Amino acid sequence: MSMVSNTVRVVIDGRIVEAQGLRRTTTLLDFLREHQHRTGTKEGCAEGDCGACVVLVGELDADGKGVDYIPVNSCLQLLPSVDGKSIKTVESLRRPDGTLHPVQQAMVGCHGTQCGFCTPGIVMSLAGLMQTQPCPSRKQVNDALQGNLCRCTGYRPIVDAALQAADTAQADPAALKIDDSADLDALREIRRDAAPTYSLDGELLVQPVVRTRKGHLFLSPSSVAEVAQALAEHPEATLLAGSTEIGLKVNKQFWRPEVIVYLGGVAELRTVRTSPAAWHIGAAVPLERVMHLVAAELPDFAEVLRRFGSPPIRSTATLAGNIANGSPIGDSMPCLMAMGATLTLRQGTKTRRVPMDQFYTGLKQHVLRPGEFIEAIELPRPQPGEVFRAHKVSKRFDQDISASCCAIRYRLDGGVLRDVRLAYNGVTPYPARAPKLEHALEGRQPRQVTAAALDAAVADSFPARDGLRATWAYRALVARNLVLRFIGNEEEAVQ
Numbered sequence: 001m002s003m004v005s006n007t008v009r010v011v012i013d014g015r016i017v018e019a020q021g022l023r024r025t026t027t028l029l030d031f032l033r034e035h036q037h038r039t040g041t042k043e044g045c046a047e048g049d050c051g052a053c054v055v056l057v058g059e060l061d062a063d064g065k066g067v068d069y070i071p072v073n074s075c076l077q078l079l080p081s082v083d084g085k086s087i088k089t090v091e092s093l094r095r096p097d098g099t100l101h102p103v104q105q106a107m108v109g110c111h112g113t114q115c116g117f118c119t120p121g122i123v124m125s126l127a128g129l130m131q132t133q134p135c136p137s138r139k140q141v142n143d144a145l146q147g148n149l150c151r152c153t154g155y156r157p158i159v160d161a162a163l164q165a166a167d168t169a170q171a172d173p174a175a176l177k178i179d180d181s182a183d184l185d186a187l188r189e190i191r192r193d194a195a196p197t198y199s200l201d202g203e204l205l206v207q208p209v210v211r212t213r214k215g216h217l218f219l220s221p222s223s224v225a226e227v228a229q230a231l232a233e234h235p236e237a238t239l240l241a242g243s244t245e246i247g248l249k250v251n252k253q254f255w256r257p258e259v260i261v262y263l264g265g266v267a268e269l270r271t272v273r274t275s276p277a278a279w280h281i282g283a284a285v286p287l288e289r290v291m292h293l294v295a296a297e298l299p300d301f302a303e304v305l306r307r308f309g310s311p312p313i314r315s316t317a318t319l320a321g322n323i324a325n326g327s328p329i330g331d332s333m334p335c336l337m338a339m340g341a342t343l344t345l346r347q348g349t350k351t352r353r354v355p356m357d358q359f360y361t362g363l364k365q366h367v368l369r370p371g372e373f374i375e376a377i378e379l380p381r382p383q384p385g386e387v388f389r390a391h392k393v394s395k396r397f398d399q400d401i402s403a404s405c406c407a408i409r410y411r412l413d414g415g416v417l418r419d420v421r422l423a424y425n426g427v428t429p430y431p432a433r434a435p436k437l438e439h440a441l442e443g444r445q446p447r448q449v450t451a452a453a454l455d456a457a458v459a460d461s462f463p464a465r466d467g468l469r470a471t472w473a474y475r476a477l478v479a480r481n482l483v484l485r486f487i488g489n490e491e492e493a494v495q
C-alpha cells in the first residue's frame with residue numbers, strides 16, 4: 001500500500017532523491033533533465049521511437065540482494081511510476097576515478113559517434129544489454145539497438161563498438177557491471193510497503209502516491225483487491241501499465257486524466273503461472289517476458305514480439321495494455337485469437353472470462369464495463385499435433401507497426417486441415433478472426449486450397465479499404481499468401 005506522501009522517491013547513484021510538488025504526468029525524462037540536470041539523456045521524438053532518452057530503471061531482485069535493470073524510454077514513463085526504483089543515466093557509468101564504461105570507451109575507439117545526440121541512449125541500451133549478456137552476439141547487439149536511431153554515424157561502428165567492448169571486458173567482466181553497491185540500502189529504505197491499509201471499519205484504503213492541489217490522483221495499489229477498490233471508487237480512472245500508449249497521449253495530446261491507477265506495483269499482476277494446458281499471464285507482465293515465455297513452444301509468436309517496438313518498449317509495454325488499447329493493427333491479438341486465449345476480467349470481487357475473439361465490439365471498442373479491468377490472459381499452450389504460425393508484415397523490419405499481422409493454428413488429421421483458427425490485424429476495424437477463410441481451409445488438404453478460393457473468402461470477409469500503411473490490393477495479397485505459406489502450399493502463393 002502506498003503512503004500519502006505527495007513525494008516520489010527514487011535512488012540516483014546511491015542517493016535517495018525526493019521529488020515533491022511535481023505534476024503527476026511529469027515524465028521521467030523531464031525530471032532527469034530539468035530537475036536533476038542530468039542533461040546527458042536527450043529528448044528526440046518524445047514518442048518512444050528514437051531512443052535518445054533511454055535510461056535504465058532498476059528494482060531490487062527477488063532475494064533483495066541485487067538490482068535488476070530494464071531499459072526504458074524515459075520520455076514515456078510518468079515519474080510516479082518509478083517511485084521506489086533506481087535510475088541509471090549515462091552520467092552514472094563513469095567510475096569515480098574517471099574511467100569510462102567499456103561501451104563508452106569502445107564508442108570513442110570505433111568512432112561510433114558524430115553529432116552525439118543519439119549516443120547516450122545507445123550507450124545505455126548497450127550497457128543495459130551487457131548486464132545480463134556480457135558476451136552478446138552481433139544479433140543480440142542489433143536487437144538491443146532496435147529502438148535507437150542514429151542519423152549520422154551509421155550502425156556499423158556502433159555495433160563494432162559493442163562487440164569490442166564485450167571483447168575487451170573478457171579479461172575483467174566486472175568492468176561491464178553497473179556499480180550499484182551504494183544503491184542497495186537506499187532501495188531497501190524506500191521500498192514500497194506491500195501490506196494493505198484498512199480503515200477502522202475494515203475497509204481497504206487506497207492511498208495516493210500523489211494528490212495534486214486540484215485533487216487529481218496517482219494511485220499505485222499493491223494488490224488486485226486494491227485495484228478493484230480504486231476502480232470502484234473511481235470508475236472513470238485511467239489504468240496505467242507500461243505507459244507506451246498513455247505516455248504518447250500525455251506528451252502529444254497534453255492528456256491529464258484526473259485519476260491514474262498504476263498497475264506496475266501489483267505483484268499478483270506481474271506473475272505468470274504455468275500449467276500443462278496454459279500460461280496464465282498477469283496484466284502487468286511486460287512483453288519482453290512474454291516473448292521469452294513462449295519462445296520454445298510458439299516461436300512465431302516470439303518472433304512477432306521480437307519485432308514489437310524495441311527492447312525499451314517491450315520491457316515496459318504489457319500484453320493487457322496492447323489488448324485494452326485495441327488498435328486495429330495491434331500485433332499480439334491475432335496470435336492470442338488464433339491460440340484461443342481467454343481474458344479474465346475483474347470488477348470488484350466479481351470476475352468473468354471472455355474469449356479473446358469476443359472482446360472487441362468495434363473500432364477501439366470492447367466489452368469492458370466501467371470499473372472493470374483485465375486481470376489476466378490465459379494463453380493455451382500448443383498441444384501435440386497442433387501447428388501455430390504467425391508473421392507480421394511491415395514496411396521496416398524492426399520498430400515498425402504492421403501493415404498486417406496474421407496468425408493461424410490448425411491440426412493435420414490424416415493430411416487434412418482441422419480445427420483451423422485464423423486471425424488478422426490490419427484488415428478490419430479491430431483485430432479479428434476470419435471465419436470465411438477458416439471455412440475455406442477446414443477439412444481440406446493443404447494442396448487442395450487454391451489462391452482463388454482464398455481470394456474470394458478475403459474479398460467476402462473484409463472491407464476493401466486503402467490505408468496509410470498499405471493499399472487494399474497489397475493487404476489482400478498478404479492475407480492470402482500468408483495463409484498459403486502457413487499451410488505449406490507455397491506454389492499457390494506465388495504472384
Ligand SMILES: Cc1cc2nc3c(=O)[nH]c(=O)nc-3n(C[C@H](O)[C@H](O)[C@H](O)COP(=O)(O)OP(=O)(O)OC[C@H]3O[C@@H](n4cnc5c(N)ncnc54)[C@H](O)[C@@H]3O)c2cc1C
Binds near residue numbers: 048243313330
Ligand atoms: C515506439 C512504439 C512502438 C510500438 N510498437 C508496437 C508494435 O510493434 N506493435 C503493437 O501492437 N503496438 C506497438 N506499440 C503500441 C504499444 O506499445 C502497445 O499497445 C502496448 O502493448 C501497450 O501496453 P502498455 O502496457 O504500455 O499500455 P498503457 O500505455 O499503460 O495503456 C494502454 C491502454 O490500455 C489500458 N490498460 C492498460 N492495462 C489495462 C488493464 N489491465 N485492463 C484494462 N485496461 C488496461 C490503459 O488504460 C490505456 O487505455 C508501440 C508503441 C510505441 C510508443
Ligand code: FES
Binds near residue numbers: 048051052
Ligand atoms: S525521446 Fe525519442 S524515444 Fe524518447
Ligand code: FES
Binds near residue numbers: 151
Ligand atoms: S551521432 Fe548524430 S544521430 Fe547518431
